[in-house]
Each structure stands twice: as C-alpha cells, then as structure tokens.
Amino acid sequence: MATLRKSKAEKSLNIDVWSGLDLLSENDYLRSQAFDEKLRERKRKPLNLSERMDALLAKHKDDKNDKSGDPAGMPQLRTPSLPRRQTRSATVESDTHRSIRSESVLSTISSNSSIATSSSPVRPPSSSTSYSTQSEVSSSKTPLVSRNRSSTSGTSSSRRQSTNTPTPLADVYNSRANSSKVTARQAGSTPHSSAKNPTSGSRPFKTPLTPSTHPASASHKGKERARPDILPTPRTIRLAFEHSQVSSKRENMSRRWSKCAAIENAESITFVNTVDNEELPFLPDNFRYLESGYNYSHKNISEKIDLLDQAVFTRCECRKCTSATRCDCQDSSEIFDEEYKRRKLFAYSDEGLFLFNVPGGTEVIECNEYCKCLDDELSCPNRVAQRPRRFPVEIFKTRNCGWGVRSTINIEAGRVLGHYSGPRAEAETLKGPNKMFCFDIDGREDPNEDESDEAYSVDARYCGNWTRFLNHSCSPNVMVYQAVWATIPEMKMPNLVFVASRDIPAGTEFTFDYDPSAAQLSSKGKGRIPKGASECMCGSEECRGFVRV
Numbered sequence: 001m002a003t004l005r006k007s008k009a010e011k012s013l014n015i016d017v018w019s020g021l022d023l024l025s026e027n028d029y030l031r032s033q034a035f036d037e038k039l040r041e042r043k044r045k046p047l048n049l050s051e052r053m054d055a056l057l058a059k060h061k062d063d064k065n066d067k068s069g070d071p072a073g074m075p076q077l078r079t080p081s082l083p084r085r086q087t088r089s090a091t092v093e094s095d096t097h098r099s100i101r102s103e104s105v106l107s108t109i110s111s112n113s114s115i116a117t118s119s120s121p122v123r124p125p126s127s128s129t130s131y132s133t134q135s136e137v138s139s140s141k142t143p144l145v146s147r148n149r150s151s152t153s154g155t156s157s158s159r160r161q162s163t164n165t166p167t168p169l170a171d172v173y174n175s176r177a178n179s180s181k182v183t184a185r186q187a188g189s190t191p192h193s194s195a196k197n198p199t200s201g202s203r204p205f206k207t208p209l210t211p212s213t214h215p216a217s218a219s220h221k222g223k224e225r226a227r228p229d230i231l232p233t234p235r236t237i238r239l240a241f242e243h244s245q246v247s248s249k250r251e252n253m254s255r256r257w258s259k260c261a262a263i264e265n266a267e268s269i270t271f272v273n274t275v276d277n278e279e280l281p282f283l284p285d286n287f288r289y290l291e292s293g294y295n296y297s298h299k300n301i302s303e304k305i306d307l308l309d310q311a312v313f314t315r316c317e318c319r320k321c322t323s324a325t326r327c328d329c330q331d332s333s334e335i336f337d338e339e340y341k342r343r344k345l346f347a348y349s350d351e352g353l354f355l356f357n358v359p360g361g362t363e364v365i366e367c368n369e370y371c372k373c374l375d376d377e378l379s380c381p382n383r384v385a386q387r388p389r390r391f392p393v394e395i396f397k398t399r400n401c402g403w404g405v406r407s408t409i410n411i412e413a414g415r416v417l418g419h420y421s422g423p424r425a426e427a428e429t430l431k432g433p434n435k436m437f438c439f440d441i442d443g444r445e446d447p448n449e450d451e452s453d454e455a456y457s458v459d460a461r462y463c464g465n466w467t468r469f470l471n472h473s474c475s476p477n478v479m480v481y482q483a484v485w486a487t488i489p490e491m492k493m494p495n496l497v498f499v500a501s502r503d504i505p506a507g508t509e510f511t512f513d514y515d516p517s518a519a520q521l522s523s524k525g526k527g528r529i530p531k532g533a534s535e536c537m538c539g540s541e542e543c544r545g546f547v548r549v
C-alpha cells in the first residue's frame with residue numbers, strides 16, 4: 001500500500017480526501033499518511049511560488065483594506081460572529097500564507113486539493129456503508145416509497161450527508177481541529193499535524209503510540225511539536241484491506257440482485273452484516289435471482305403448463321373491476337361478505353391492502369393477463385400480489401438465525417410483500433438439508449386439509465428471491481396466503497404470497513410461522529424438541545422451543 005501511495009503521489013499532486021470522515025478510524029490515519037506523502041512529494045518538486053505569493057499578497061492587501069481597523073491584517077480570524085466553518089477556513093488560509101514564507105508548502109493544499117467521494121481503497125466498517133449501497137443500487141422509479149432512512153440508519157444524518165456531498169477542505173480541517181480541540185495555531189503546527197493529535201479520544205486500533213518512529217516527526221523536528229501518532233501494523237492494514245474486499249463483494253451482490261429486481265420494476269436489495277465477518281449468505285455459484293414467478297423445471301409440470309391454453313383462464317370483461325360480484329374472475333371465489341353472505345368480496349382494499357377475509361386454505365383469484373382490465377392493471381383492485389415490490393429490502397445477518405430480511409421503510413398491516421419464487425419441484429423428491437429452501441404448497445396453512453396426491457413445492461436452492469431468507473418466528477409479523485393469476489385454481493399451483501400481518505416498523509425483521517399447525521399443540525409437549533425439528537431461536541415470548549424446517 002505504501003508503494004501504491006508513493007506511485008499515486010508521484011503521478012498526481014491532487015490530494016484525494018475521502019468524504020464521510022470518521023476522525024478516529026485507522027482509515028483516516030492511512031489517508032493522513034498519504035496526505036503527508038503528497039506534501040513531501042510537493043516539497044521535492046516545489047512550485048514556482050512567486051506568482052502564487054503575489055496573488056496571495058494582493059488578496060491579503062484587499063482584505064486588509066476591507067477591514068482597515070485590524071492591525072493584524074487577518075480580520076476574519078478575530079471576528080467572533082463568523083460561523084466556525086469560515087473561521088477555520090481563514091485559519092487554513094492564513095496558515096498557508098505564513099507557510100509560504102517559511103516552508104512554501106501549504107499553499108498547494110488550498111489550491112490543489114480535490115475532494116474525492118468514492119475513490120477510497122478502504123471503506124470504514126459501518127452500517128452506513130450498506131445504507132449508501134442501498135441508495136446506490138435503488139431503481140429510480142419509486143413514487144410510493146420514501147427513501148428517508150433516518151429511523152433505521154443508526155448513523156447520523158450529518159455523516160450521511162458527508163458521504164454524498166463533497167466537503168470543502170476547510171471543513172475537513174475544521175472537523176479534525178474540533179475533534180482534537182487543538183487548533184493549528186494553538187499547537188503551533190500545520191493543520192494537518194494537529195488533526196492527528198492523540199488527545200482526540202478513543203482509538204479503534206490499540207497500537208501503541210510511537211511518536212519518535214513516525215516518519216513525519218523527523219521532518220518536523222525542532223519546528224513543530226512532534227506528532228505522537230499510531231502506526232498501523234501489517235495486521236491492521238491487512239484487516240482494513242480484507243474489510244474493503246468483503247464490503248465490495250456485498251455491494252456487487254447487492255447491485256446484481258437489485259438489477260434483476262429492477263427488471264421487474266421492484267425496489268432495491270441490499271446485503272448487510274453488522275454482526276460478524278461473514279461476507280454473504282451461502283449461495284450456490286449458479287444461483288439465479290428471480291424476483292417473481294416460477295420456472296417449471298420438472299418434466300411433468302412443464303408438460304402441464306404447455307397444455308395450459310388461454311381458453312382455460314377465466315377472464316373478466318370489466319373495464320374497471322369495481323365490484324367483486326360483477327367481476328367474472330370472482331366466480332369461483334369463496335370470499336363472501338360476512339353480513340350479506342351472498343355478496344362476493346375482493347381480497348384487497350382499494351388501497352391494495354390484504355383484508356384478511358379469505359377463509360384458511362382458499363386461493364385468492366386475481367385478474368389475469370387475458371382480462372380486459374389489464375389496461376388499468378396498476379389500479380385494478382383485483383391485482384395486488386402480482387404488482388412490483390415497492391419497498392427496498394435488506395438481507396441482513398441476524399444474531400441467531402443466519403441471514404434474515406427486513407425493509408428499510410415502515411410497512412403497514414395488509415401490505416403484500418412478495419411471493420416465494422423458484423423452480424417447482426415434487427415435494428417427496430427432496431429430503432434433509434435439501435429441503436431447507438423448499439416451501440411446500442400443499443396445505444401448510446390449513447392443517448385440516450387432506451394432502452393432495454400431487455404435492456408440489458417451490459425449491460429456491462438454486463433460484464429464488466429475497467423471500468428465501470425469511471426466518472421463522474413463533475410470534476410472526478408476516479403470514480402466507482395463496483393467490484392465483486398465471487395458473488388456474490384447478491392446477492393446485494398457486495403463488496405463495498407473503499403479507500404483513502401487522503404494522504412492521506422499518507428495520508424490523510420479517511418473520512413468518514414455518515409450522516402454524518404446531519401452534520395448536522398443547523402446552524404438554526412444550527420444552528421437548530420433536531423428532532425432525534430443531535431448536536427455535538426466534539426469541540419471542542411465545543416461542544414453542546422448536547422449529548420444523
């Protein structure tokens with residue numbers, strides 16, 4: 001890294017300063033070393049300073065004229081009412097001016113500095129990385145979704161702002177100086193050296209302070225207070241480098257999945273881990289992201305689908321599906337108004353929220369691609385589960401249950417979240433760990449229903465979407481229902497649709513009950529883990545103690 005920095009310093013005298021400064025981190029130290037190197041390089045190849053000096057003197061003269069009452073000729077420094085930022089900026093300038101006379105170096109700081117926003121080789125390890133990734137990969141068409149992440153980000157808005165907005169160099173100094181509580185003037189040193197003052201609080205890396213060994217201390221000897229500073233060990237450099245590799249892998253994966261989601265107009269997907277060093281969840285190399293739908297890999301099933309002529313679909317003639325009783329799609333629906341038993345109802349409100357009025361095990365029949373209302377599909381009250389996902393998803397490492405999923409915005413009860421996608425498989429063909437990402441379609445939600453001869457599953461091991469990371473909880477906030485739009489009810493191949501069963505605040509993990517029938521077990525069996533089940537780690541108060549995957 002030192003070689004790389006040297007060669008960079010030789011190539012360009014622009015000074016890259018990362019935005020999103022974390023004053024106390026090792027990364028900043030590395031950056032400050034690079035900064036020193038550039039300064040040394042500038043000393044080796046000095047500028048023709050006479051021109052620059054003339055310009056500065058002329059400017060200084062102007063300033064003096066403006067504030068003619070000030071004997072020191074640096075009125076900005078003494079004006080108490082000026083905001084801090086300006087005061088500090090003036091300090092930098094005046095330091096620069098002074099240094100031109102003595103060292104001829106610092107003028108280049110103010111004139112040649114450029115603030116880079118993304119060229120950093122090492123990123124600070126924090127959740128803010130993931131949040132910025134999220135905005136990076138988001139698709140742009142999100143009329144319904146607010147991107148305001150303040151409730152969950154856990155990082156200050158100022159920090160986020162600094163990630164996105166180029167910061168003037170004076171501000172960088174300003175924040176350094178504020179942090180160390182020692183200004184360049186007070187310390188009698190350059191602004192840069194004051195920034196690394198060891199009195200500035202805790203250090204993330206506990207390397208011993210070794211002022212005498214710091215390369216900068218030799219060159220500043222006698223002139224300025226030596227900078228007692230931390231030297232990164234090879235290990236900390238390696239860790240920082242590894243961290244940058246890991247987070248970039250996550251960013252790549254987030255970008256890839258978000259791109260696939262965007263094809264179907266769905267919002268972004270971001271991978272986040274603030275718990276440990278695992279870079280990503282395990283995914284087979286050939287894993288394919290599929291935001292929605294199924295691919296019918298099994299021979300028998302694909303044959304069946306081929307036979308599925310559009311003639312078998314019920315289609316409605318409604319221009320707008322305003323009434324379920326009149327919409328032909330609802331002919332075989334069993335959703336009735338409780339009060340007026342014969343009046344049919346849609347499963348959704350006009351706002352597109354699931355109404356929880358569907359009897360257990362009943363398939364919700366949505367309008368399909370052959371219906372007339374297709375022209376107005378976004379507002380059709382009978383097409384909800386098939387709409388694109390409107391909220392950004394985070395796949396994050398949980399403390400006890402591997403990777404899980406959450407949204408970065410609040411979700412209201414009844415909001416459809418998505419559906420389980422992947423290839424259909426015959427349930428019996430999958431056993432043991434191979435069943436981990438397998439979702440049985442046959443009657444899990446209704447324990448009283450007979451298992452059909454043709455029990456299908458969706459197997460998301462090699463192909464699927466974010467819902468494959470939904471974990472189990474005995475006190476879930478998501479439930480599953482079945483909906484049909486690209487197949488017909490008789491095929492018993494509905495979509496498995498996830499819906500928020502209560503309001504879910506941004507940042508709360510989505511969970512559903514893997515085994516609702518177990519909830520009906522008597523308390524007698526509590527505490528025992530049945531054969532084939534594993535210990536449940538959901539941590540809820542109602543935890544049954546085991547989970548059957």
Ligand SMILES: C[S@@+](CC[C@H](N)C(=O)[O-])C[C@H]1O[C@@H](n2cnc3c(N)ncnc32)[C@H](O)[C@@H]1O
Pocket residue numbers: 281400401402403404436437468469470471472473535536537538547549
């Ligand atoms: C469909 S996957 C969910 C995603 C998974 N957490 C991951 O990291 O890939 C199901 C697996 O998650 C784990 N899991 C989910 N919920 C759990 C819970 N409440 N307690 C223990 N393990 C759980 C189990 O290992 C289960 O086999």
